[in-house]
């Protein structure tokens with residue numbers, strides 16, 4: 001019997017056709033599909049600048065490079081996150097302070113950010129990296145107020161939140177519009193809202209930052225406008241370009257994003273209906289009316305201590321029933337590379353002990369979702 005994965009891409013014939021078309025062009029990198037994809041993204045997010053790059057990790061690195069972060073600069077980021085932003089920051093020798101997260105959502109809250117600043121007596125913070133765990137972008141305007149007060153920049157690690165929106169002045173704005181942040185970053189990995197195989201996106205409204213993104217994405221090269229064969233190197237840059245083949249897939253997927261989000265939303269609501277009043281030891285993700293999520297993950301919280309079980313046994317039980325679950329994420333402070341062992345993150349610890357993601361993806365079959373619900377409910381019998 002086949003496993004039900006916790007996430008999976010949705011690829012159709014239209015996607016395949018456009019990828020094939022891209023292969024017939026003279027340029028299969030830095031060609032027309034890159035430009036088309038970037039223009040569509042710019043419109044989609046309603047931002048000034050939008051760049052495709054080779055991964056979400058590259059997008060985060062470009063974000064940190066383009067705002068001029070340097071060795072020993074102080075930045076804040078969530079204790080619960082995929083390792084990409086931490087790795088990139090440490091590779092730039094930045095001083096990273098981890099912020100504890102909410103014990104149910106796994107996300108930093110404005111209060112937690114303020115606690116971290118106070119507890120560590122931080123001054124001259126350069127940037128805060130936010131991560132919308134599972135695709136639920138809450139508190140954006142509150143973070144923006146803190147940013148203004150403490151005079152730092154906000155980078156959104158919105159790798160889970162492509163397609164997510166938040167309300168502002170009675171309208172909904174896209175995550176990526178950068179109205180209340182300086183840079184947004186996204187991943188186009190197969191499990192995300194849309195995919196380009198591998199890939200990433202960086203958006204900003206700031207002209208200087210946008211110039212830097214372009215430079216760092218392509219080896220720091222500035223071409224001579226008159227003589228294309230001449231160029232200068234202005235920065236120690238990278239090759240973080242995304243090929244036309246990937247951009248063709250991204251472009252085709254972007255056309256379907258509303259359909260994708262609608263499907264995810266219906267899966268989300270079915271889980272919520274089944275689980276929200278099912279058992280007091282199982283909590284499901286809820287969100288405020290001020291956001292429209294991307295429904296990237298469905299993270300459940302189980303009070304394992306109360307039911308005298310543990311998360312590993314529960315995951316094994318799901319696996320035995322051919323259901324994959326995942327933890328998003330192992331806290332950064334638990335990894336060998338983390339060297340500030342004396343800090344403590346009590347709510348991240350609770351979140352980590354009790355939370356896990358269950359399957360949610362565009363073509364999750366009704367019968368498979370019914371099975372997942374039944375198997376989880378049976379666990380509590």
Ligand SMILES: Cc1ncc(COP(=O)(O)O)c(C=O)c1O
Nearest residue numbers: 055056057082084159187188189
């Ligand atoms: C929150 C978050 N940040 C960063 C990344 C890195 O993205 P990529 O895998 O495209 O490098 C991911 C992808 O897994 C992610 O989920």
